[in-house]
Amino acid sequence: MNNPLVENYFRVDKLPHIWCPGCGHGIIMSAIARAIEKSGLDKDKVCIVSGIGCSSRAPGYMDFNTLHTTHGRALAFATGVKLANPELEVIVIAGDGDLSAIGGNHLIHAARRNINLTTICFNNNIYGMTGGQYSPTTATGDKGTTAPYGNIDRPFDITQLAAGAGATYAAKATVYHVNQLQKYIEAAIGHKGFSMVEAVSVCPTYYGRKNKKGSAVDMMNWLKDSFVDMKIAEKMPEKAVGKFVMGEYVNKVEPEYTELYDQVIERLKG
Amino acid sequence: MAVSKDDLMVHIKEEWCKGCGICIAYCPKKVLGFNEHGKVSMLDRDNCIKCGMCEMRCPDFAIFLGGKENV
Ligand SMILES: Cc1ncc(C[n+]2csc(CCOP(=O)(O)OP(=O)(O)O)c2C)c(N)n1
Ligand code: SF4
Ligand code: SF4
Ligand code: SF4
Numbered sequence: 001m002n003n004p005l006v007e008n009y010f011r012v013d014k015l016p017h018i019w020c021p022g023c024g025h026g027i028i029m030s031a032i033a034r035a036i037e038k039s040g041l042d043k044d045k046v047c048i049v050s051g052i053g054c055s056s057r058a059p060g061y062m063d064f065n066t067l068h069t070t071h072g073r074a075l076a077f078a079t080g081v082k083l084a085n086p087e088l089e090v091i092v093i094a095g096d097g098d099l100s101a102i103g104g105n106h107l108i109h110a111a112r113r114n115i116n117l118t119t120i121c122f123n124n125n126i127y128g129m130t131g132g133q134y135s136p137t138t139a140t141g142d143k144g145t146t147a148p149y150g151n152i153d154r155p156f157d158i159t160q161l162a163a164g165a166g167a168t169y170a171a172k173a174t175v176y177h178v179n180q181l182q183k184y185i186e187a188a189i190g191h192k193g194f195s196m197v198e199a200v201s202v203c204p205t206y207y208g209r210k211n212k213k214g215s216a217v218d219m220m221n222w223l224k225d226s227f228v229d230m231k232i233a234e235k236m237p238e239k240a241v242g243k244f245v246m247g248e249y250v251n252k253v254e255p256e257y258t259e260l261y262d263q264v265i266e267r268l269k270g
Numbered sequence: 271m272a273v274s275k276d277d278l279m280v281h282i283k284e285e286w287c288k289g290c291g292i293c294i295a296y297c298p299k300k301v302l303g304f305n306e307h308g309k310v311s312m313l314d315r316d317n318c319i320k321c322g323m324c325e326m327r328c329p330d331f332a333i334f335l336g337g338k339e340n341v
Contacts, residue, residue: 001336003325015286016285016288021290022288022290176327215291217291217292
């Protein structure tokens with residue numbers, strides 16, 4: 001017997017998925033399905049688009065209209081889908097490498113345009129699929145196969161990057177704080193305009209081993225101890241010292257791209 | 271109509287469990303453990319409060335709250 005969520009929203013014949021034991025990506029994929037269910041969306045009106053990476057395999061398991069594209073380009077394909085068919089709810093799934101390294105340009109411009117796409121970044125702070133190279137979100141000093149002596153780069157805060165580029169909804173939560181994560185994904189789906197949720201994931205296989213972070217449970221404990229809710233951080237700043245802040249960074253209304261595009265067409269019809 | 275907790279129970283799909291231990295570590299009532307195959311097992315059903323946190327944090331859809339009639 002299967003979970004009804006799995007029966008309703010997944011391609012059961014493709015499961016179990018190939019992700020490693022304790023990989024946080026499965027927790028995010030399940031939160032996305034529950035958020036879609038809660039949003040009451042018609043499955044046929046949802047399109048899930050991904051690039052390449054461990055995270056980008058998610059749409060292969062999800063029973064919606066799905067598009068598995070090329071590394072870093074999910075947002076470019078998604079922009080095309082949305083402009084051609086604005087009534088679709090288009091959800092982009094992208095790894096931190098996919099979204100902020102090779103695809104960083106697409107991220108900032110999709111955010112700048114405020115096109116009504118929902119992007120979920122599966123941020124495990126490493127390139128999982130290709131064996132543990134450091135990514136733009138790897139912390140300074142952490143190790144990867146391409147940073148054997150420790151990374152000297154400064155990491156992006158992907159949520160703030162999206163917000164700075166013009167995203168009208170940007171939130172961050174972790175796979176430990178899964179209730180919050182699901183709530184933000186639901187809010188992002190309901191939001192009109194470019195929305196991004198940074199889902200902080202764990203890669204026990206590469207990031208964990210390279211950085212001696214222990215088991216999947218140890219890594220989840222680290223998330224539990226290292227992230228503090230924005231509301232708590234605002235009220236009691238002493239509790240946020242040395243921690244990452246999760247919460248809704250931006251939630252505002254601005255003109256949406258496909259509507260502006262339609263207005264141009266209407267205007268020129270004369 | 272909302273489903274009553276009385277009609278729900280935790281189900282385990284052992285063949286999908288990868289033995290990561292996440293559900294066991296964070297079960298608020300500590301009613302889950304490993305079996306001899308390194309897969310999750312319900313140790314104390316009477317004390318399960320059916321909170322669903324095991325389902326929400328399982329990366330593999332291997333544990334979930336479902337209807338009793340589905341056993
Ligand atoms: C154009 C191109 N460059 C490089 C690659 C190799 N490649 C595949 S996945 C990947 C990065 C994966 O990391 P991330 O996007 O963070 O996802 P994760 O696997 O960690 O979920 C890279 C560099 C590729 N497939 N295509
Ligand atoms: S390599 Fe890392 S990100 Fe990829 S499936 Fe394994 S744990 Fe997950
Ligand atoms: S439903 Fe809650 S109490 Fe019951 S096994 Fe799952 S996590 Fe534990
Ligand atoms: S979280 Fe899921 S895969 Fe991990 S031990 Fe529990 S049931 Fe098994």
